[in-house]
Amino acid sequence: MANKIWVFIEQEKGNLAQPSLEALGEARRLAGSGGVTALLFGQNVGGLAPTLFAHGADEVLLADDATLAEFRVEAYGGLLLKLAREQQPEVVLAGATTRGRDVLGWAAVDLESGVLADVIALDYADGKLSATRPVYAGKLQSTVVAQRQPALASLRPRAFPKPEPDAARTGSVVSVAPALAEAELATKVVETVVEDGRVSLADARIIVSGGRGVGGPEGFAPVRALAETLGAAVGASRAAVDAGWIPYAHQVGQTGKTVSPDLYVAIGISGAIQHQAGMRSAKTIVAINKDPEAPIFKLARYGVVGDLFKVVPALTAEFKKRLGK
C-alpha cells in the first residue's frame, strides 16, 4: 500500500535544501509506524536518495529528466499533482520556501485541496491535519484545519528540528516519468545565478543584522566581520536597505524575510514593529544600540547600550580568540 505521508524534496544542482530535511523529520513523526515517501525531482539527482532515507524517508519517488533539471512550478507541481492523484496520499509536506510554496499552491488547485501555509506546528489525528501558523506578519497565530485530502502543508524553515541522520536506514527507489513534455511548458529557465558563499537567511542558525545605526554602507563592515567570525548570515533592517546601504535580499522584517535563527544579533536596529515581525521567533536575541529606550531591548535576552563601532569589533576579536579563528 502506498505511504500516506509524502514530502516534496527541494534540491538546487544536487544540493538538498535544509527545509526539506526538516519536513522529512516531521513527516516521520506524523507517519508513526507508517511509511514516508519522498518526492525527488531533478536531473542526475538519484544519488541523494540515501540521504533522504537516512533522514526518515522509506521510499523515494525519483523523477530524473532534462525537463526537471531546473525548478519550474509547472513541471514540478504538475508531476506532484499527477502522482498524488494516482496514489492518493493523505498529507503532502514541503518547506515553506519559494519553491515549496509554489509547488503546493499549484497542485492544490487541481487536487481541490488547500495549503496550510508556512506552519510552525503540525498535528495529525483521525485523518485531519491541523496546524499553527503565524498571521499578520507574526503578530498573531492562527489555528488552521485542512478539510480535504490530501492535506498540503508548507513548513516554515527552522521551525521544525532537522532530524539526526541514521545511515542504517534504507528504503526503495521507484522511478517515475515526468508529467509534461518540454513543449507543454510555458516557461524556460535561461540560467540560475547562485550567489556564492552567501548563507541563506532562512536557513541560518545565527544572523547578525545591521540597521540605521550603522550609519552607511561602510558601517556594515563590522557587522560582516562579526557574521563571518560566527559563520552567520548578514541581515538588515528596512531602514538600511531603503537607504541603499545593503541589497534587499538581506532585509529582515514584514516586507523582507521572516527568520527563526538560534541567535539574532541586532546592531543599530531600533526594532520597529515591522522589523520585529520578521525576527521575533529567534530563540536568543542580542541587541546592541546606543539608545537605551530602543524597543528592540524589550525583545532581547541580552542588551548592550553603547557605540556599536567599539562594541562590535571587540566582540569579533573576542569570538575569534575563543573560536580559534
Place this chain on the structure above:
Amino acid sequence: MHIVVCVKQTPDSAAKVGVDGGKVSWGDASLVVNPWDEYAIEEAIRLKEKYGGKASAISMGPETAKDALKTCLAMGCDEAFLISDPALKGSDALATSYVLAKAIEKFGDVDVVLFGKQAIDGDTGLVPVAVARRLGWAPLTYIIKIAELDPAAKTIKVERLLEEGKQVVTSRLPAVISTVKDINEPRYPSFLGIRKSAKAVIPTWTAADLGCEPGKIGAAGSAMQWPQVNPLPTRQGTVEMIEGSPEEIAAKLADKLMSDKVI
C-alpha cells in the same frame, strides 16, 4: 496590452494587531493597500506607460476595499472593480484564486496579471500561483525584474528572486506575475490623481456577475478552516543589560552566549 493588478486591503503594517473576542482587531489603525501590492501597482502602470494599453485594478473584499482601489486609480490605473458579495465570506486562498481567475477571464483580453508576493494579513502567498494554474497561464512568481517584454510576439523575460540567488526565465504571455520589493520604487499618487480618484465610480462585481459556482466560493468552497486566532505567547524573561568597557562587554557576552550554548 491589458494589464490587471490584483490588490488586497489590509491593516497598516504599523498597526498593533490583537485579538478581541476571538476576532482580529487593529484598533483605530487605518486600512491600506497591502504593502507588497504597491510594487505590483507600480509595475502595472510602468508596463502601461511603456507599451501602451490599459491597467485595471481589481480587489476582492468588503465595501471599504474601494479605498484601496482608489489608491490604484490615484497612482495611475485606468479603471477599478470591486469584487464583493456576502457569499464570498470565509474564502480561503483556493476559493479566492477561483474568484479572481473568474474576474480576469471576464475581461477577456488580459496579457499580464500582477500581484504582490503575498498579503501581510494572511501571509500565505498562495493566490498568485493558484490563479496562474486556474487560468492555464505562465506562473512567474517572486519577480524582481521584467527584463524584456514583446507585446507583439507575446513573450517576456524576467528575473526571479530565490533563496540562493536569481533565476532568469523566459515565457510566453499571458502570464501571472507576483512581484517582490526590489522590482521598483512605487510612486506616490499625484494631486491630480487623488482628485480624479475621489470622484471615480468603482463598479462592484458580485459572485453571480462573475459566473462563480456557489460550491466553489466562501466557506463551502474552501479547503480549510481557521477556527482560532490567538495572540502570540509573550516572550519569556526580560533583558539582561551587559555593561563595562567594550572589551569587558565582549568577554561577558561571549561567556553568556557560550554557556547558553547558542554559540
